[in-house]
Amino acid sequence: MSITPSGYGAFSLDTVRNRQSTSRILDMKASFTDLQRQLSTGKLSDTYEGLGAGRAKSLDVRQTLTALSGYAQTIQDATARTGVADLALTRMEKIGSDLSKSLVLSAYELDSNGQTLQQKAAKSNLQETIDLLNQDYAGRSLFAGRAADKKAVTVDADTMIAGIKAAIAARKTNDGGTAANPGRLTIATAGSVVTVTAPAPAVAPAPTYGLQLSAPKSFDFSATTPTDGQSFSMDVLMPDGATSTVRVVARSVVPSPDAGAGEISFLIGGSGAVTAGAFNTAMTSAVTALTTSADFSAASSVAGAKDYFADTANWYGGDTSATPRASATARVDEDQTVGLGMEASEPAFQNLLAQLGVFAAESFSTTVATDGDRYAALKTRVSDQIRNPVVPASPIAGKAYTIQSAHTDLALGQVAVKEAKQRNTDTQAQLENALSSVEDVTTESVAAQLLAVQNQLQASYQTTSMLSKLSLVNYL
């Protein structure tokens, strides 16, 4: 409380006393008004000056509260977003599992288009999967990575199937190779050594046709002569990446009475070179047998579908990044960022699209005797690859190879968001208390102070009025 002295001069005792008591009363009146303001606003002060020691706390707490309100917005947004993505992923999982279940019981009954019931269902499932991948939340594409304004899948099921068909046709033309190079392998004999080599892989996204070997394979007959019944095998990679084994058996008599069903054998010759020549012929037939099998045809079809999907320009409109989860983030706390992004180009989604696509793209004919086997091989492959997608030996970290793993990532994100929400709510409550303790007043204490000032003021008014009457002037 201040006592306003005169600027200068006025030294009359009465005047000074009068003025000083007036200024005391005015000060009391001012504090009365301020208390009234405190009571009506609930705030200690309406200036930073008046906050006193609590000022720094008020500023810092307010800053944190502002940030928390931002995080709360983000959390709300992230929760809704993950909800939508969760539904889409759940449905995709179901499509996969339903298809693979129905394939177990699928009968080879073709309609007029040369397709089974399950194949037609696969087509509508493909369209549904495309729609699910194109889903957006509040204008943001959920499966397009950072290209949130783009559709994840740019084509519809028909276009996709047409593309897959073309890719399968290219596969069918090229995968088998020629009579001399079955499965595009080169089987060469040099002296008593037979070497099998695969052509160098093409540069992606151009497809690498034919069979592949993990390494060139050599069979040397110079030192040891094979014994009757000794089998020679070679692991090859089918066009779709699955492993298959080609086996030939050495025989002293061809055809051998001991030969098993479908055995391809070669005659053990008098010299290594002769044996090698026979081996070459047998191996060529064995590889040719493989490339004309229903299994190879199915693998070729699946590979065709993969070829189509390998070039994302064919169908993917989104952005591809090294870490798809980080392509859409929710910053739920100062130091915690939850990745919620998904990219349709991740192997998991590509695989589902490819399996549905290839299954829907193929057609069969009752007039072709081998088509029954081809269908069976295709359905086994599709069913297998939906249930257990091929995961390469060295998977790219951060990308999902199964829908389940993408779903797990999302669920972990949901949990993190939820935990952050709880944590932030708790922090916010505490900070609001802290802010209240420096900025707010309690009604009780203000009311008590108000009463005290009111009493003082009344007493001052009374004594001032009494004093003013007490002058000798009135008694002379």
Place this chain on the structure above:
Amino acid sequence: MSLTSALGNSLSGLRATQAQMEVISGNVSNAGTQGYSRRSAVTVETVNGSGTGGVRIEGIIRLLDSVLQKELRTETSGSGYTAAKASYASQLSNVFGQPGSSSALTSMMGSFTNALQALQSDPSNASARTAALNAAGSLARGINTASRNIQDLRANAESAIGADVTRVNALLKGIAASDARVAATQGKDAGLLDQRDAQINELATLIDVKVTDGPFGTVSLATGAGLRLYDTGSPAQFSFDQRPMSATALYDIDPAKRAVGTITMTDQSGRTVDVLGQGLIRSGEIAALVEMRDKSLVDAQAQLDTLAASLASAASTRQQAGVAVGTSGFEVDTAGLKPGNAITISATVGGVARTISIVSLTSGTLPANATPDPNDLEIGASFTSGPAGALASVQSQLDAAFGAGKFTVSNTGSTLRIVDDGAAGTTDVTGMSAGITATASSGTPGSAALPLFVDAAGGNVAYTGSLDGGVSQRAGFASRIGLNSSLSASDLVVYSPTTPAGDDTRPKALLDALTKAATPFTAVGGVGTTASPYTGTVSDYLNRIVDVQGSNAESAKRLDEGQQVVQASIESRFSETSGVSVDQELANLVQIQNAYSANARIMSAVKEMMDLLMRM
């Protein structure tokens, strides 16, 4: 003894009581007059040859405690100082708005960071982009407004100084006139003394005044610091050259560089003295106004400038990382280095970690503490023709600081390389980076840095912190900071032609730069010290400014309240001696009335006795 002399005595008594009556009536009538000090009639016995010859009035004196009067004047100056300071400090604190109000600068900063948070979680959202851009614009305008309010306060102080100087001149002339009359009456006329003292007291509210008594009741006046204000017959006269105010208008003792008004005293011989430059006024309202104009408000502006500069730099600075060259050096690509940008080199010299800052400086000399880091070696060099043009200068300054052969600089195109003394091992370069201001929203190399805020005074001029030609771009930047008008909302996200719409790189970088990256701030006005600068985020720094200014206002208010109490108590004590109390005067009146009656009674008794004698 005779009846005649008795008659004479009582007659003199009547005269004396009449004179006393006059004094009392004067006191009562002037009870409310400013500067009036209580008078008292001094009566003395008139002595003639045979004894008492009655009473006479020797004079009318002022009842005044001169020690208290001096004290009161000192405190009056103090009050003038604290009152003006409290008023301005409070207004300055209010520049930053009310706690929690949406117009407060801290709230605008909060809105901007919130908008960036929203943008980070949804970068492709067009309305989130626009909201962030608008919030940035509001923040820039908020800083402009705060800067303008501070300059308005400085302009108010400037014109108040002008008005006060005019008043000081008038008062000094008035004091001179009164003093001349006091001298003429040998200091006997209480009214003249009161008139002069009232003017001195008023002067004391404006300026600190030391009064020295001279002969014949005259006085001479000087300020506490020895500035002569008045000597008999010659009042000092002051002039004030008021100037228009701006953020870069500062006081300088050199008249050529001074951009605000100063108080000049011209003495009788025509010599002029820059009173402010010499620090000759230390208290009173003028001292407070000058302190606000040249220190407190300038500091507040500098704090805002630092805030604005940090804000602009945080958004626009691209950190170009250095690359190790073998085991003995580092190199960094300086392409795009702007004046004011710095290349920072970490090194150990003789086992002690050192930081070397090479600041791009096109012209002029590098001022001390060009970077906030108090311990770095600061080198200024011109990069106008790339590192090649800077090599010689940098090398010679490094040699001067550490000795020849300790560090060697070289360049390949725009890449600057620094290598240590290699095998000798007394120096070791451990790191290098360059902070380069981005001037376009996208470009090569694509980076998250965005020139969101620019120096809007000359169009969209990039803020680089240039120190060229002795002019700091930071000075007054708060008044010029603006949103880069060449940006569109999409630039808040898109930093290269292939940036996907949902890429949160840039929003995240902007948000982190504002709320996460702790950087040191140049110490100014109580936020940090030069030796230990305040380190925090841009948002934190704003909070500290508001805190410091609030605290300044609060302590100025406390000081003023304390000062007013002190002054009031001295004033009360002073008034007890020299002030008029009507009660006391009336009590005296009763006494005088009685004395008058008694004297009259004696006269009538003498008359009766005379009559008795006549009837005999």
